[in-house]
Amino acid sequence: MFALRDLRLAGVVAFGILSALALCACASRQAAPPVEAVPPPVPELPSQYRPEDFVGRWGYGTYHREGDQARTEKQAHGQCGQPVVINRGPNGGVMMYLADSAQLQELRLKGSPSGKNFVGPPGPPGGTQDREIVSLDGRVMVLRWVDPEINGRYGTGVYVRCGTEGVARSGKPAAR
Numbered sequence: 001m002f003a004l005r006d007l008r009l010a011g012v013v014a015f016g017i018l019s020a021l022a023l024c025a026c027a028s029r030q031a032a033p034p035v036e037a038v039p040p041p042v043p044e045l046p047s048q049y050r051p052e053d054f055v056g057r058w059g060y061g062t063y064h065r066e067g068d069q070a071r072t073e074k075q076a077h078g079q080c081g082q083p084v085v086i087n088r089g090p091n092g093g094v095m096m097y098l099a100d101s102a103q104l105q106e107l108r109l110k111g112s113p114s115g116k117n118f119v120g121p122p123g124p125p126g127g128t129q130d131r132e133i134v135s136l137d138g139r140v141m142v143l144r145w146v147d148p149e150i151n152g153r154y155g156t157g158v159y160v161r162c163g164t165e166g167v168a169r170s171g172k173p174a175a176r
Contacts, residue, residue, distance in 0.1 A: 045111035045125070047118070049136055054094045054109075054119070057083035057162040058141070062155035072158045073140055080162035094119065098129050099150045109133075119143065131157070 060083075061076035063069055087095045089106030096107050098121065110118045112125035120130030131143040134156070141159040145151035 045113065047109035047111045047133070049109055049117055049133060051088050051092060051094050051109060053136055053138065054086045054096075054141070055088050057085055058159035059162055060084045060160075061158050063158065064152075064155045069142070069156075069158065073160055076158045076160040077162075080160070083162045084159065099145065099147075099154060118146070120146075 057080070059076040059079035061072040061079065063072040089095050091106055093106040093108045095104045096119065097103070098105055098107070105121065107119050108122055110120065110125040110130070112118065116125070117133040118125045118127075118130040119133060120127055126132075126146055128147040128150070130146045132146055134142040134144050136142070139161050141161075143157045143159070145154055145156075
């Protein structure tokens with residue numbers, strides 16, 4: 001009789017130990033993997049340019065070879081009869097077209113840690129749909145697509161400001 005009670009006790013103890021081990025094994029399988037430290041997001045840097053620098057009527061042309069920029073500026077000035085109009089966007093950006101899109105979109109002006117400036121959709125500076133602002137002096141703006149494939153198709157854009165903004169242009173001299 002004593003042996004049977006010891007055998008039952010040993011069975012209960014063994015069952016308890018096996019249950020505890022099984023529970024530990026299940027818990028260890030369901031444990032989440034260690035969380036890797038995610039670097040904090042890079043703060044958005046402002047562009048050195050303002051949306052007002054872009055707003056206006058522009059003659060537009062493109063080139064693929066660096067030596068063609070001066071010629072393209074003259075051709076772009078000749079396009080002022082059918083200007084590209086850049087307006088201010090409702091959220092503080094500028095309304096322009098992206099590559100392969102026939103719809104105006106609000107683009108943002110973005111600065112970068114390297115000192116380069118970009119115009120493009122929301123996201124980090126230098127994204128595939130961004131254009132680098134190569135130069136902008138108020139009269140001539142040069143924008144280069146960041147993505148080499150897009151730049152190969154569209155070329156570097158040259159925008160030449162058309163006339164004096166806000167002044168009516170006519171063939172007659174102004175009355176004094």
